Amino acid sequence: xxxxxxxxxxxxxxxxxxxxxxxxxxxxGKNYSIGLYYYFCYLISKVFRLRF
Numbered sequence: 001x002x003x004x005x006x007x008x009x010x011x012x013x014x015x016x017x018x019x020x021x022x023x024x025x026x027x028x029g030k031n032y033s034i035g036l037y038y039y040f041c042y043l044i045s046k047v048f049r050l051r052f
Contacts, residue, residue, distance in 0.1 A: 016045045 019042040027035035 016042050016049070019045060 019038050023035045023038035023042060025035075026032075026038060029035075
C-alpha cells in the first residue's frame with residue numbers, strides 16, 4: 001500500500017501550495033487535527049525544499 005505522499009523522485013508528491021490549500025480546507029471544515037497534519041507536511045516540505 002503505497003503512500004500518496006511518497007514517490008521515488010521526491011519525498012512529497014503534492015506541491016507545498018497544494019498541501020497548504022488542503023490544510024486550509026480541512027481547518028475550515030473543523031478537522032483541526034487533519035488540518036494541522038497537512039500544515040506540518042507543508043512546512044516540512046518547504047524545509048526539505050530549501051535544504052536539498
